[in-house]
Amino acid sequence: MADSSPDSPPRFTEVAPRVWVAHYEWMHVNITLIGGSDGLLMVDTHGSAAEARRVADDVRRLGAGPLTGLVNTHEHWDHHFGNATMVEQFGEMPIHATDWARDHIEESAARTHELYRAGDHPRREEILETTLRLPDRTFSSAVQIDLGDRAVELIHPGRGHTAGDLVVRVPDADVLLGGDLVEESDPPFIGDDSWPMEWPMTLDLVLGLMTDRTVVVPGHGQVVDQDFVQDQRTELGTIAETIRDLAGRGVPESEALEQGEWPWDPALLTSAVRLGYAHLPRSQKRLPLV
Known part of the structure; x- marks a missing residue:
């Protein structure tokens, strides 16, 4: 477990003027702080109250200003289960997300709780004990946040990892926070709520x-x-086009993983193939003769 004592070096690293990123070992999650004259905006809050308290300690040790706002890049638990803790630690503040993410956080959190309740994960109890705090500032396509001497843009570029992804743009620093539309530690996760046929266009x-x-x-x-990001978009595009080609040639969904030439381990693409076949219009699929 990382050392968060007062004497340990700050975890947040400045990657551009007044933009700091902290990388946490658990799930390789990134938490970002964007500074302005009116305070700090935090993007994502981690996956439990216990981890969020460590993040809060790191924010204090950085000493870059008061925390005045939160952003959740989408509805998955590892990006918002720290919301309530941040409010407890720093006071009431706006929490921003897309309309879709806000409307589906409770449903997504319930699935997470069901999964961890049924297992024996070492973090089971801390996840189940985490209090949910919903975003209260939502938007559908784009919104600008005023941090005093700088503006930050929240943009919903389309469906991909989920239907409610947002990216954060800091124009004056030329920084973009991609949420889980972009992942470096592993290939982007294509889950049961992803949109693999639209993800390349979103990127x-x-x-x-x-x-x-x-x-x-x-x-x-x-x-x-x-x-x-361009390389990752190319790989996701290859996955989408392979699904389209297989379905167009009449390859059954059950045989697609075996017959396709995939840029990633086919074991990672079970949901991608199922959703791709489901999302393709009828005109792009050769249906079996009955």
């Missing part, structure tokens, strides 16, 4: 927000750049 829009000097903070893993 096209995200790439349009970047320059060749943009600092990109993924939801999990180390800081990356535009080239990394």
